[in-house]
Amino acid sequence: MTASLPCTAIVTGGTGGLGAAVTEHLLSCGWRLVVPWCVEAELDRVPTHADLELIKADLAVDSDVESVVELAAKDEDRPLRGVVNLVGGFASGRRVHDTPIEVLDEQLSINLRIAYRVIQAGLPHLIRRGGGSVVCIGSAASVRPFPGAATYIASKAAVAALVEALAVEYSGDDIRVNGLLPTMIDTPANRKAMPDADHTSWARPADLAEVIAFLLSDASRAVTGASIPVAVHSPAIGR
Template sequence: MKNGRTVLVTGGTGGLGTATVAAFVADGWRVVTPVRAGSADRLPKGAVPLVADLTDETEVTRMVQEAVASGGPGTPLRAVVNLVGGFASGPLIADTPYAELEAQLAVNLRPTYLVTRAALPHLVEAGGGSVVCVSSRAALAPFPGGAAYSVAKAAVLAFSQAVAVEYRKHNVRSNTVIPSVIDTPANRAAMPGADPSKWVRPEEIAPTILFLASDASAPTSGAQIPVYGRA
């Protein structure tokens, strides 16, 4: 560790997550990543895994406290990166039950809200820091059959904006990355007929996330940064 700072990265075992964790490790951060039981081996070398269910408020609070305490005063929590999310599409709105919207909010907004909420007092105590959220181009440009997903990702945007407004005086910034389709194994499997060469690669998104978490972006808060592919 070179910079004496801790970053908490959720979704660290996913396609975008592994690239992001690796970028922070390479930059000298202490990287803590909550994982599901049995999945810690999928993390890049150098990350600190903590088992937690990010939909459970009690577990999230415990995990954040452990992440801070285990780092000690020499590596305070200075950034939170919210990558956890999920995708689903289906019929048009009239044929989509409300439960599907709730399910998308639960997987996309709930972890982001709970983790950020638990981490904010620690960021304030450390003198400030950065929250980075990941939404989707679908939040700005919905597509037929994806209303629940689009609404959930739009909620992430609104939440990040709220954090930026409420915590500006506490020197805590909040910004959102808005990628198009990400070139991950899961997306390739889900869309076998698509051309992944037009998608954005995780390695192209990770530097933007790292920048938003770092002091280099200190004047920036409330931004919504598009990171699109070639289509």
């Protein structure tokens, strides 16, 4: 699935701090992209491009999810072959006994339910067109927890479990499902929230975009059910 074989992918969160880098990179690889958005100010982050279709949508609303998938699947010459789930949220600061149950509900909704619902709506089209690739964003914290973020960590661990379950369930349909486990991602919002942190240790959006493009491509046809750590780029690697 490269520029020589034009296909379509949905990128949720494709106007966000990470998503804008993913959107730009996938467009450069020849993909037609359908990107749902809900914050108008974020639209300035993505380029104007003939292969980019933006659609206003609240992915917590089932009818909006269906509209996104219908738009992505309408071009028979460029079939829907990719679903990239970048929408997510973060909560921390309190231990479990001080955290209202509503915080867990919110984290499960934004990190798990939206990914589940978008994938669920896209699967029939992937099956009909002979397969494809699904990529989800998890978190390194799901395998290396830290105090004060149990609701976030639990929701991201659930995403990793969903990836493994889907990979097994749809292997016979030639649908690959993989997840990424980044450390803190170097986005403007994260820098603003943690101005005194060591940003050099954070994962770069451009690096994540390249890994996502690989997982969507035919070059990764042997990879499914994986939770892949994505660390900070080091120039020393590969010398």
